[in-house]
Amino acid sequence: IAPIIFKVTLNAVGFEQWLAQHLLPSLKIPSVLIMENSPIHRKKVIRELVEAGGHQLLFFLKYSPDLND
Numbered sequence: 001i002a003p004i005i006f007k008v009t010l011n012a013v014g015f016e017q018w019l020a021q022h023l024l025p026s027l028k029i030p031s032v033l034i035m036e037n038s039p040i041h042r043k044k045v046i047r048e049l050v051e052a053g054g055h056q057l058l059f060f061l062k063y064s065p066d067l068n069d
Contacts, residue, residue: 001027002018002022012041015041016046019046019049024049025053032057035060043059
């Protein structure tokens with residue numbers, strides 16, 4: 001939907017810029033975005049961007065070895 005090539009290491013600011021400038025504008029209907037708990041995913045900032053665009057945001061549960069079978 002919104003491919004982009006990063007020539008440097010991706011950080012929180014770069015991810016948020018891609019989200020705001022490329023992914024969110026390409027979503028034509030209200031959508032649910034599901035994200036992992038990567039350190040570059042600043043939850044508050046991402047949630048504000050996503051919800052301002054009329055979408056919902058869910059994060060995976062944090063990893064727990066107790067949940068592995």
